[in-house]
Amino acid sequence: MTTDQLNNTHAIPDQLEFIKGKGNFPMASIDNGKARALISVYAGQVLSFQPVNQAHDLLFLSDAAYYQQGKAIKGGIPVCWPWFGPDTEDRGRPAHGFVRTRPWTVRTTETLANGDTRITLGLLDSIETHGIWPAAFDLSLQVTVGNGLRVELLTRNTGEQPFTITQALHSYFNVGAIGQVQVLGLEETDYLDKAGDGSRSTQAGTIRFDKEVDRIYLDAKPELIIEDAALGRRISITSTGSHTAVVWNPWVDISAKMGDLRDDDYQRFVCVETANAAMDTIEVKAGGEYRLGADYHVECI
Numbered sequence: 589m590t591t592d593q594l595n596n597t598h599a600i601p602d603q604l605e606f607i608k609g610k611g612n613f614p615m616a617s618i619d620n621g622k623a624r625a626l627i628s629v630y631a632g633q634v635l636s637f638q639p640v641n642q643a644h645d646l647l648f649l650s651d652a653a654y655y656q657q658g659k660a661i662k663g664g665i666p667v668c669w670p671w672f673g674p675d676t677e678d679r680g681r682p683a684h685g686f687v688r689t690r691p692w693t694v695r696t697t698e699t700l701a702n703g704d705t706r707i708t709l710g711l712l713d714s715i716e717t718h719g720i721w722p723a724a725f726d727l728s729l730q731v732t733v734g735n736g737l738r739v740e741l742l743t744r745n746t747g748e749q750p751f752t753i754t755q756a757l758h759s760y761f762n763v764g765a766i767g768q769v770q771v772l773g774l775e776e777t778d779y780l781d782k783a784g785d786g787s788r789s790t791q792a793g794t795i796r797f798d799k800e801v802d803r804i805y806l807d808a809k810p811e812l813i814i815e816d817a818a819l820g821r822r823i824s825i826t827s828t829g830s831h832t833a834v835v836w837n838p839w840v841d842i843s844a845k846m847g848d849l850r851d852d853d854y855q856r857f858v859c860v861e862t863a864n865a866a867m868d869t870i871e872v873k874a875g876g877e878y879r880l881g882a883d884y885h886v887e888c889i
Contacts, residue, residue: 764818
């Protein structure tokens with residue numbers, strides 16, 4: 589649908605409108621007196637969220653991000669589905685699945701009783717997706733914008749056979765200086781070190797950053813905190829439907845090699861992802877469903 593058609597059908601006066609964003613992608617722009625947000629219909633991806641009482645965006649979005657059909661947008665909260673990480677079958681399929689490089693549809697928009705704004709996007713299986721992954725599915729992403737941000741990914745199995753997925757809300761958080769960031773809540777938690785040889789280790793103390801970090805934390809607690817001393821704030825992440833947390837910062841070399849990151853972008857973001865990954869696989873029975881969600885809140889310190 590064009591932005592005009594979307595506005596005719598789904599706009600909310602003085603609260604939500606659809607605009608033509610970079611790459612001519614339709615995007616939902618929300619400003620409801622509590623926060624401002626930007627959500628790309630392409631990829632079903634939250635790109636920006638900033639509460640009115642905060643001076644900085646919650647999310648990092650690369651200035652070098654691609655806005656092209658078939659390309660992932662670097663930053664915000666990409667949806668990794670139906671697999672997280674490399675192609676599980678080694679068939680040359682894209683890392684992190686295929687839904688972050690597909691156009692979604694707008695299903696509903698609404699104002700909640702408390703004044704929050706909610707938009708629901710959807711994606712269905714097709715002949716094209718069957719060539720990549722043979723399952724029948726109905727995927728929806730519900731984004732609620734208020735004093736905090738809630739993102740919920742609902743997987744429905746519309747076929748006659750069960751399927752198994754891994755997945756993630758691959759959240760990129762904006763930080764003032766990565767050297768002054770620590771992640772709390774994963775102390776004494778086992779992780780797989782993907783920046784090393786994939787071996788299993790145990791986190792000693794809080795997570796700090798002075799090199800590349802790429803870790804899958806197993807049996808993670810549902811409440812994590814990013815402490816960002818440079819911006820003087822704490823970001824809380826409360827997950828549902830997840831037993832895995834992924835923490836990533838590419839550091840110097842990888843940031844310089846990525847065409848959709850500036851060389852020094854590693855200093856300005858950290859990914860702390862709500863996921864089902866590694867051994868945390870999810871079987872969705874025929875006719876069944878599964879919810880993965882995260883609530884994000886920011887407070888000054």
